[in-house]
Amino acid sequence: DAKTTQPNSMESNEEEPVHLPCNHSTISGTDYIHWYRQLPSQGPEYVIHGLTSNVNNRMASLAIAEDRKSSTLILHRATLRDAAVYYCILRSSGTYKYIFGTGTRLKVLA
Amino acid sequence: GAGVSQSPSNKVTEKGKDVELRCDPISGHTALYWYRQSLGQGLEFLIYFQGNSAPDKSGLPSDRFSAERTGGSVSTLTIQRTQQEDSAVYLCASSPDYSDEQYFGPGTRLTVT
Numbered sequence: 419d420a421k422t423t424q425p426n427s428m429e430s431n432e433e434e435p436v437h438l439p440c441n442h443s444t445i446s447g448t449d450y451i452h453w454y455r456q457l458p459s460q461g462p463e464y465v466i467h468g469l470t471s472n473v474n475n476r477m478a479s480l481a482i483a484e485d486r487k488s489s490t491l492i493l494h495r496a497t498l499r500d501a502a503v504y505y506c507i508l509r510s511s512g513t514y515k516y517i518f519g520t521g522t523r524l525k526v527l528a
Numbered sequence: 529g530a531g532v533s534q535s536p537s538n539k540v541t542e543k544g545k546d547v548e549l550r551c552d553p554i555s556g557h558t559a560l561y562w563y564r565q566s567l568g569q570g571l572e573f574l575i576y577f578q579g580n581s582a583p584d585k586s587g588l589p590s591d592r593f594s595a596e597r598t599g600g601s602v603s604t605l606t607i608q609r610t611q612q613e614d615s616a617v618y619l620c621a622s623s624p625d626y627s628d629e630q631y632f633g634p635g636t637r638l639t640v641t
C-alpha cells in the first residue's frame with residue numbers, strides 16, 4: 419500500500435489561508451489522493467479528492483504536484499471550526515481500501 | 529436524512545468475552561466500511577463490503593474478528609474472546625455505489641477490562 423507522510427501538527431491564524439502538505443513519493447499512476455478530516459470526538463468527514471488535476475469544492479482546494487509525488491490541501495480562510503486532524507490518503511484504483519496515516523493536527527488561533 | 533448510526537455508543541466488557549457491534553448505514557448506500565481507532569492514533573482499516581461482492585477482509589487483525597452484512601444493509605462486527613488490546617473506538621462508514629465520499633458514524637467505544 420502506498421504511504422503518505424504529513425507533518426504531525428500545524429498552526430494557523432483565524433481567517434488566514436492554510437496549506438497542509440502531504441508527501442506520497444511512492445504513488446502509482448492509478449492512485450487517487452483523498453483528504454478527510456476528523457473534528458474532536460467525531461468520526462472523519464470527507465473533504466476532497468483528486469487524481470491528477472487540481473480540484474476545488476466548497477470546503478477546500480487540492481493542489482497536486484505535476485509529478486504527483488506530493489499534494490497540498492488548501493483551506494482558503496481558516497475558522498476555529500476547522501481545527502481538526504487532517505488525513506491524506508491514497509486509494510488504489512480498483513479497490514476501496516483506505517489506509518489512513520496519523521494525519522496533521524491543525525490548530526486555529528483566534 | 530438519517531446518517532450512519534452505530535450501537536452501542538459505549539461498551540465495557542471483560543477480557544475473554546465476545547462482543548457484537550452494530551452499524552446501520554445510510555439507506556441506499558451499497559458500500560460499508562469498518563475501521564478502528566486506538567487512542568491518539570489514526571484509523572485502521574478492518575473490512576469493506578460492496579454490494580453483493582465478497583468483502584475485503586484484509587484488514588482484520590486476527591481470526592477473532594469477523595463481520596457480516598445482512599441484506600445489503602445492517603452490519604455487525606463481532607470480536608470473540610476480547611483482549612485488552614482490542615480497546616478502541618470502532619467506526620463504521622458507508623458510501624453510495626463506488627463513491628469516494630464515505631459518511632462516518634459516531635463510533636462505538638469499546639473498553640476491555
